[in-house]
Amino acid sequence: MRNKIKLAPLAIALFALIGYAGISAHAAIPLPTPTPTPPLNNIKIGQCGTKEKLESLSEDERSRGLVIDARPFAINQSTGKLSFNGSTGRVTVLHTNPFIYDYQISVAQEELVSTALTDFVKLLLPPGLRSDVGLQSGTPNRVASQIAPVTRLSQIASRLEPFDHEACNRMAQAKPQAERGLASSACEAVNEMNKIFEKLEAKELIQAGGVEGKALEQLLFTSAPKYRNSGYLSVNDKFKEYTAYLTLLRDEEADAYKVCNDATDMNTFLSGLKGSLDTFFEQLVEARREIKEIDVLAGDLEDLVKAYNADTELKNAGKDIRCRGLNCAEQFKAYAQTVLDILGAYTTELDALSEKAKAMQNALELTNQMKKREGLFARTFTIIKRFELSQATISINRIKDKKKLGADASGAGRTESGTPNTRNNRTSPRPIRTGGGPSDGTVGGNNFAERGGGDSADPEPETTDELPTEDGDKGSAKKEEGKKEEGNGSGPVAAGQIKEVVQIGRPRFMLSGGLVYSPLPRRTFTSIKGFTHDAQGNPTGNGNADIVGFDENSSRRLLPMVFLNTRLFSSKPASLYFSLGVTAKHDNDVDVEYLFGPSVGLLNDRALFTFGVYGGKTQNLVPDLNIGDELPDDIGNAKLYRKSYTWKPGFSFSYSFSGAQKKDKTGTGGGSSVTADASRNEIRIGSIPFNLALGLAYTSLEERTYNAVVGFARDRQGNLTNGQTLTRIVGLTSSSNYRMTPLALLHSRLTNFGGHDFYFSTGLTGKKTDNSFDIEYLLGGSVNLYQRKVFLTVGAFAGKQQILGGDFFEGAKLDSGQGITTQKRYVWKPAISISYDISKIMKR
Numbered sequence: 001m002r003n004k005i006k007l008a009p010l011a012i013a014l015f016a017l018i019g020y021a022g023i024s025a026h027a028a029i030p031l032p033t034p035t036p037t038p039p040l041n042n043i044k045i046g047q048c049g050t051k052e053k054l055e056s057l058s059e060d061e062r063s064r065g066l067v068i069d070a071r072p073f074a075i076n077q078s079t080g081k082l083s084f085n086g087s088t089g090r091v092t093v094l095h096t097n098p099f100i101y102d103y104q105i106s107v108a109q110e111e112l113v114s115t116a117l118t119d120f121v122k123l124l125l126p127p128g129l130r131s132d133v134g135l136q137s138g139t140p141n142r143v144a145s146q147i148a149p150v151t152r153l154s155q156i157a158s159r160l161e162p163f164d165h166e167a168c169n170r171m172a173q174a175k176p177q178a179e180r181g182l183a184s185s186a187c188e189a190v191n192e193m194n195k196i197f198e199k200l201e202a203k204e205l206i207q208a209g210g211v212e213g214k215a216l217e218q219l220l221f222t223s224a225p226k227y228r229n230s231g232y233l234s235v236n237d238k239f240k241e242y243t244a245y246l247t248l249l250r251d252e253e254a255d256a257y258k259v260c261n262d263a264t265d266m267n268t269f270l271s272g273l274k275g276s277l278d279t280f281f282e283q284l285v286e287a288r289r290e291i292k293e294i295d296v297l298a299g300d301l302e303d304l305v306k307a308y309n310a311d312t313e314l315k316n317a318g319k320d321i322r323c324r325g326l327n328c329a330e331q332f333k334a335y336a337q338t339v340l341d342i343l344g345a346y347t348t349e350l351d352a353l354s355e356k357a358k359a360m361q362n363a364l365e366l367t368n369q370m371k372k373r374e375g376l377f378a379r380t381f382t383i384i385k386r387f388e389l390s391q392a393t394i395s396i397n398r399i400k401d402k403k404k405l406g407a408d409a410s411g412a413g414r415t416e417s418g419t420p421n422t423r424n425n426r427t428s429p430r431p432i433r434t435g436g437g438p439s440d441g442t443v444g445g446n447n448f449a450e451r452g453g454g455d456s457a458d459p460e461p462e463t464t465d466e467l468p469t470e471d472g473d474k475g476s477a478k479k480e481e482g483k484k485e486e487g488n489g490s491g492p493v494a495a496g497q498i499k500e501v502v503q504i505g506r507p508r509f510m511l512s513g514g515l516v517y518s519p520l521p522r523r524t525f526t527s528i529k530g531f532t533h534d535a536q537g538n539p540t541g542n543g544n545a546d547i548v549g550f551d552e553n554s555s556r557r558l559l560p561m562v563f564l565n566t567r568l569f570s571s572k573p574a575s576l577y578f579s580l581g582v583t584a585k586h587d588n589d590v591d592v593e594y595l596f597g598p599s600v601g602l603l604n605d606r607a608l609f610t611f612g613v614y615g616g617k618t619q620n621l622v623p624d625l626n627i628g629d630e631l632p633d634d635i636g637n638a639k640l641y642r643k644s645y646t647w648k649p650g651f652s653f654s655y656s657f658s659g660a661q662k663k664d665k666t667g668t669g670g671g672s673s674v675t676a677d678a679s680r681n682e683i684r685i686g687s688i689p690f691n692l693a694l695g696l697a698y699t700s701l702e703e704r705t706y707n708a709v710v711g712f713a714r715d716r717q718g719n720l721t722n723g724q725t726l727t728r729i730v731g732l733t734s735s736s737n738y739r740m741t742p743l744a745l746l747h748s749r750l751t752n753f754g755g756h757d758f759y760f761s762t763g764l765t766g767k768k769t770d771n772s773f774d775i776e777y778l779l780g781g782s783v784n785l786y787q788r789k790v791f792l793t794v795g796a797f798a799g800k801q802q803i804l805g806g807d808f809f810e811g812a813k814l815d816s817g818q819g820i821t822t823q824k825r826y827v828w829k830p831a832i833s834i835s836y837d838i839s840k841i842m843k844r
Contacts, residue, residue, distance in 0.1 A: 038380035040092060045267055045370045048260035054378075058094060061380060065090025066502055070103065070398060073253050082502050085570065085604065089383040089504040091394055095256045098376045099249040099263070104397040105379075111387040112503065112661065153342070156335045157201060159324045165191045168321055179317060186318025189308050193332040196301040200339060203294050233276040239356040242363070245269060256377035267367035270360055277361050284354060291343055291350075298339040305333040385504040396498040506575070506605065507658065509566055514654025515762070515777065516561040516581060516595055518614035524551040524587045525619055525641045528821040530806020533628030539807040544818050546631045548621065548640055549806045551587075554825040557616060558777060558798050559583045563654050565599055565608060575601040579610045581652060591617040591643070595650045603750060606656055607760065614650025617643045628807065653760075653779075655690075655748060691747040691788065695835025696740060697763060697778055699797035703736040705769060706804055706822050714811030721813065728814045730804070739799065741765050745835050747782050747791055757784050761793045763833060767800075774800040774824070778831055789837045797831035800824045 040057050043049060061067050062080040069077050070093050084090065096103055165187065172183035200206055245266035249259060308329050309315055321328050370376055383392050528549035531539035561583040569576040581595035597612015619641040621627075709731030713722045743765035751758045763778030780795015804810075806821035814820070 038092075040094070040378040040380050041374040043256060043260055043377045044373065045260060045263050045367055047371075048257060048264060051255075051257045054255070054257045058092075058378075061090070061092040061094075065092060065380075066394070066500060067092045067094055068394070068396065068498055068500060069094050070096045070101075070396060070498065071253060071255075072398065072496075077498065078500050082500070083604065084385075084502065084504045085506045085575075087385055087505070089385070089392055089502050090380065091383060091500075091502070092378065092380040093396060094378045095254075095259075096377055096379065097249070097252065097254065097259050098370070099246075099259070100252060100400060102399040104395075104399065106395045106397075107383055108393045108395075109383075109386045109390045109504075110393075112389040112391050112505075112507075153206070153335070153338050156331055156338060157197075159326055159331050160194065160197055160328065160335065163190065163194050163323050163328055165194070171320065182313055182317030183320075186314055186321060189304070189314060190318060190321050190328050190332075193301060193304050193308070193329065196297055196304070197332060197335060200294065200297050200301070200335075203290070203297075206294065206339065206342070233273070233280045233357075235280065235353045235357050238273060238360065241269065242266070242356075242360050246363075260377050263367055263370065266363065267371075270364035270367065273360065274364060277357055277364075280357050284350065284357075287346075287350060291346055294339065295343050298336045298343070301332055301336040302340070305329050305336065383502075383504060387505065389505040389507050390503070392502050392504055394498075394500050394502065398496045398498065400496065506567060506570060509564060509658070510577070510601075510605065510608075510656050511658035512563045512565060512579075512608050512654035512656045514561060514563070514608075514652055515779070516557075516559055516583060516610075516614065516650055516652040518557045518595075518616065518648050518650040519555070520557050520614060520616050520618065520646055520648040520650075522552060522554040522557045522585075522826075523619055525549070525621060526551040527631055527640070528806045529819060530808060530821050531628070532630040533626070533807075537628070539628065542815065542818075543806065543808060543812060543820075544815060546633075547806060548625050548627055548629045548631065549821060550627070550823045552824050553805075556826065557585075557614075558826060559585060559593070561595060561652055561654070563595075563599070563608070563610065563652070565601075565656075567601075568598075573602075575605055577601055577608065579608070579612070579652075581610065581612075581650075581654075585616075587619070593617065595652060597650070599654075601656075603748070607748060608652075608654050608656065610650075610652040610654065612650055613647050615645050615647050618646045619643055653762075655746075690839075691749070691759070691791070691837045692839050693745045693747060693791055693835035693837045695743060695745060695763075695791070695793070695833050697743050697765070697793075697797065697831050697833040699739050699741075699778075699799065699829050699831035700737070701739050701797055701799045701801065701827055701829035701831075703734060703739050704732055705734045705802055706730060706808075706810075706820060707733045708814050708818075708820060709733065711811065713813035716809050718811065728816065728818075730808050730810055730812045730814060730820050732810070739797075741767065741776070743776075743778060743833065743835075745778070745782075745791070745793065745833065747784075747793075747835075747837075757788070758782070759784070759791065761791070761795070761833075763793070769800075769802060769824075772824075776800060778833060780831070780833075782835075791833075791835045791837070793831075793833040793835065795831055795833075796828050798826055798828050801827045 038061070040054075040061065043054070058067060065081055065084070066078065066089070067080045068091065069079075074095070080092075081090075093103070093105065168187035168190065169184060172180060172187050175183045245262065248254075248262045249266065251258070254262070308318075315329075318329070319327075323331050383394075385392075525548060527546050528551075529544060530547045530549055531543045532541045532545050532547055534540050561581045563579045563581045565577040565579045567575055567577050577599040579595070579597060579599040582592060583595075584590050584592050593614070593616040595610060595612050595614050597610055599608040599610040601608050620643075621641050622639070625640055708728050710726055711729045711731055712720055712724055713727050713729055715721050743763040745761050745763040747759040747761045749757050749759050759782040761778070761780055761782040764775065765778070766773055766775050768774075776797070776799040778793065778795055778797050780793050782791045782793040784791050802822050802824055804820070805823035808820050
């Protein structure tokens with residue numbers, strides 16, 4: 001026996017050695033080869049698949065990793081797994097919409113240290129030694145200011161057309177000799193104005209302005225000689241169709257399948273416009289050149305009038321020069337100003353049309369690029385752990401950019417340069433920069449920007465180019481980006497930001513707690529009142545002698561136990577641990593008992609089954625004593641037994657409840673405790689989720705208590721010994737063939753079938769008998785009957801049953817004042833229980 005006791009420290013040393021070897025072996029394991037591109041990343045414009053396929057892939061990712069729904073109104077934003085026991089974590093960002101948001105994904109890792117070893121030591125030491133639609137309108141606005149009515153221009157022209165240069169010269173020659181020269185000069189000056197007027201009138205763009213019912217964009221593009229007989233693209237009409245597609249794409253509640261299909265439809269529509277858009281930008285160059293020529297002529301005419309009016313002598317000499325009775329110079333001035341007003345309206349309209357055409361061209365180029373880009377509508381990536389046990393924080397900054405993929409329908413009055421010409425203290429729009437080729441339709445097309453210290457499988461940073469303005473809110477993206485908040489997974493999350501924390505890896509050590517079973521008997525001896533035995537072992541006497549007897553006599557042991565487990569081998573369905581279990585029992589003093597052996601970790605290592613050797617202390621009578629021996633009065637407090645360790649097989653089922661902490665800067669561990677698991681709707685004990693329930697159990701275990709009662713005295717064979725004379729005898733004071741008892745249960749879910757899951761349950765109850773309180777247990781399987789709230793449990797009930805001791809029997813005659821002796825033992829019987837979950841009640 002002493003040799004067996006000496007084995008215990010050796011086993012503990014072996015336990016530590018195995019743990020160290022496991023750590024060293026783990027450090028030598030190479031990093032895994034990156035997995036191929038997941039199917040969800042392959043959703044691209046023109047390759048959207050089916051809605052059913054998307055749902056199937058999404059469900060598959062939920063079983064393999066964490067799935068984050070990036071839509072701002074998602075109800076279940078994060079589903080799937082929050083802990084990964086291998087060397088990588090898997091994260092999917094689903095239902096992203098690159099037509100509304102930029103997404104910045106970052107991953108940060110921190111080392112976690114397991115507290116299992118220190119927690120285990122603390123349990124053994126005394127307390128003193130523990131230290132975020134669409135365009136605002138689907139119809140683009142027309143220019144608020146209309147072209148100056150042609151009637152005004154034609155009326156002025158009609159006043160100027162009677163000017164006759166020969167008649168003016170004749171009138172000048174008729175003047176006195178002194179005035180003749182200036183009058184002739186005045187005629188020449190006004191004639192110069194008339195020449196420019198005639199050139200302006202000859203411009204088809206000015207003449208065409210009066211064609212009633214002709215669309216302005218048609219007027220602008222068919223007036224150029226090169227395109228006079230060609231067709232034209234009605235940008236306004238096509239832009240209406242484009243904004244209808246764009247409005248569909250700006251649905252923030254649309255899933256990846258719908259956004260991809262809507263983008264495909266828009267790309268098909270815009271692809272049919274590509275040739276027309278190219279021709280439009282060529283026509284735009286000609287229209288701007290024509291406007292520039294007219295602008296120069298009108299400016300020259302305006303400058304001539306200004307110079308003429310500034311020369312007082314010349315002006316006075318030409319006061320008789322009239323056009324339909326009006327001052328010709330002032331009419332030429334009015335004509336030039338009216339032309340410039342019309343050109344301003346033309347320029348404004350060209351700006352709006354150009355901006356809308358560029359928006360459609362940009363959208364076409366962007367969607368063409370998206371045909372080749374992966375991960376725009378859904379993205380799956382892996383996170384390679386950096387430490388043996390890592391906490392990875394995934395941050396998704398969803399930045400809403402109103403400037404994406406659209407021209408400002410209400411901003412058609414803006415010029416590209418934004419700088420007007422100033423001539424003669426008068427402002428008129430400067431003609432827009434000529435051109436219209438590639439510079440009118442360039443685009444960048446990536447909507448994911450990633451950052452983070454190489455923790456993501458796709459760490460390559462990508463830039464996000466802004467597209468033409470839709471609403472002119474240049475600060476919207478920056479304002480939204482300003483809401484970002486740095487953090488490590490705790491505290492409030494800023495608007496437009498999604499943050500989740502996952503755990504990657506497994507701790508080397510794990511603390512667990514549960515029940516241990518061993519066939520090692522539990523017997524305690526004491527002095528009791530009972531019948532003495534003769535030499536043949538037959539009971540004699542009246543049962544009132546002090547004899548050696550049992551205080552408790554159970555053929556097995558069932559005790560709570562805490563375990564320190566070190567991981568030896570990891571695999572997907574189960575892991576192998578070596579475990580050291582410690583428990584204690586109390587009889588006359590406290591005895592520490594042990595369980596050594598391998599453990600199998602199941603259910604993501606939430607539960608452990610341990611098989612091994614149980615070492616417990618047992619009481620054995622001293623060599624000269626036997627059960628039933630009468631004890632003399634003078635023995636005092638002399639012991640009847642001695643204790644020794646006895647080794648028997650042992651079996652245990654335990655739950656993991658160890659936690660982990662972020663490693664502080666000193667490397668000693670610290671910070672808040674971190675736990676992660678796939679289930680979120682249960683309470684947690686350490687890192688393991690449970691349902692805590694209260695219920696009522698029924699068992700076939702008999703309920704019996706004995707005491708002195710009134711009845712007929714009988715012998716051991718049941719025969720009357722004093723006739724039918726009432727006397728004081730041994731009898732039952734309570735008797736039932738079953739028990740109904742309230743109890744508390746912990747249900748640990750083993751399956752995930754939704755409607756009716758299967759659980760492993762541990763129940764705990766107690767009862768008071770005489771002056772002692774007894775803990776009783778229920779172990780078994782459970783099924784949730786209703787919404788994970790009502791549970792039906794079937795299993796085995798381990799309860800204490802009272803039996804007679806000291807060789808007392810029912811019907812034995814008792815003397816006045818004589819008591820009886822009872823003893824207890826654990827008995828296992830079938831049981832059934834109905835319980836109701838109180839986890840949410842406990843949370844409140």
